[in-house]
Amino acid sequence: MSEEAIIQRLRERLEEARSLTSSLDESYAELQRRLAEYEADVRELSDRLIDTEQQANRLIGLYAGLYQLHATLDPTQVYTAVADVVTNLLGAERYALLLYQGNDRSSAVRIALCSHQNDLARLAVRDRYLGGDPHIDGALRDGRLRLFSERSANPVAVIPLTVDEQPVGVLVVFALLPHRATLGPADEPLIDLLAVHAASAVHSAHMHQRRGSRA
Amino acid sequence: MSVLRKVLVVEDSKLVHMMYDLMLSRFEIVHAHDGVEAAARLQEHQNLDAVLLDMNMPRMDGMAFLRLIKADPIFAKIPVVVVTTDGTEETCRRAVETGAAAFLTKPFKAEAILEVLNRLIPNHS
Numbered sequence: 001m002s003e004e005a006i007i008q009r010l011r012e013r014l015e016e017a018r019s020l021t022s023s024l025d026e027s028y029a030e031l032q033r034r035l036a037e038y039e040a041d042v043r044e045l046s047d048r049l050i051d052t053e054q055q056a057n058r059l060i061g062l063y064a065g066l067y068q069l070h071a072t073l074d075p076t077q078v079y080t081a082v083a084d085v086v087t088n089l090l091g092a093e094r095y096a097l098l099l100y101q102g103n104d105r106s107s108a109v110r111i112a113l114c115s116h117q118n119d120l121a122r123l124a125v126r127d128r129y130l131g132g133d134p135h136i137d138g139a140l141r142d143g144r145l146r147l148f149s150e151r152s153a154n155p156v157a158v159i160p161l162t163v164d165e166q167p168v169g170v171l172v173v174f175a176l177l178p179h180r181a182t183l184g185p186a187d188e189p190l191i192d193l194l195a196v197h198a199a200s201a202v203h204s205a206h207m208h209q210r211r212g213s214r215a
Numbered sequence: 216m217s218v219l220r221k222v223l224v225v226e227d228s229k230l231v232h233m234m235y236d237l238m239l240s241r242f243e244i245v246h247a248h249d250g251v252e253a254a255a256r257l258q259e260h261q262n263l264d265a266v267l268l269d270m271n272m273p274r275m276d277g278m279a280f281l282r283l284i285k286a287d288p289i290f291a292k293i294p295v296v297v298v299t300t301d302g303t304e305e306t307c308r309r310a311v312e313t314g315a316a317a318f319l320t321k322p323f324k325a326e327a328i329l330e331v332l333n334r335l336i337p338n339h340s
Contacts, residue, residue: 057325064233084230091322179302
């Protein structure tokens with residue numbers, strides 16, 4: 001083989017090698033791109049898993065609260081369940097459950113539960129709420145939720161309890177536990193649960209009691 | 216076959232007992248509703264891996280039960296996690312001085328309970 005032919009062959013080989021290198025570079029870039037995509041997918045799945053676990057744990061709290069509220073038809077035990085939910089899920093330190101004695105907003109209001117008697121002492125005679133707190137009175141009158149984000153607010157929340165638009169009463173949170181952050185959007189599912197299911201549980205227990213006393 | 220780790224829950228709230236049952240499905244839960252009942256459960260279940268302890272309970276409160284368990288050479292090494300609504304520094308300091316391995320406040324997050332149990336119980340995750 002002539003020198004020229006050898007050089008030509010070497011040039012061809014060099015060109016092939018360059019072409020192969022270029023192709024390998026493209027493959028390598030493609031693999032890197034795919035790896036980056038997979039890593040991003042793994043991060044996203046990991047984040048979703050954490051979100052799902054947190055969501056599942058929040059649902060566990062709501063489910064357990066709901067179960068306890070409807071586990072009995074004894075009014076006293078229902079009040080205890082409400083206190084349990086308010087303390088252990090909502091993080092309330094001081095609270096009260098005020099209930100209408102009749103079926104409308106003009107009927108007398110009874111204090112069914114009060115964790116710290118001093119909170120309602122000046123507004124009540126025995127177990128009867130006389131009125132005087134503008135936020136409680138407002139919620140009793142119009143059935144609308146009052147939420148205050150300032151830690152120093154008193155009350156922090158007044159949660160109306162209604163069943164089929166029939167007023168049952170209000171749940172008043174006078175203060176949160178000192179280490180508990182103020183109420184925010186994350187608490188809304190729990191507040192909704194309290195508003196609907198505590199009302200339903202109290203209403204059912206009272207109906208059951210009335211039926212029992214008639215029989 | 217893996218053996219479930221056993222946790223004694225000492226707590227007077229039915230709601231919290233139910234939450235532990237649901238959140239700690241990878242553990243065997245032993246239930247007690249006050250310190251007196253918990254002392255009885257200790258005698259029945261001597262292979263406990265941890266205790267989740269409330270503070271405010273009838274008959275025997277959490278601090279009295281914590282002192283009792285830490286004074287007993289058989290049970291003193293079981294890690295006790297205090298989980299309470301009373302998050303004051305004073306209560307935390309007293310619990311840790313009495314031998315609590317960790318201190319959590321209510322309302323608690325399942326992630327926090329699991330993280331503490333995984334840390335305190337060897338070879339569990």
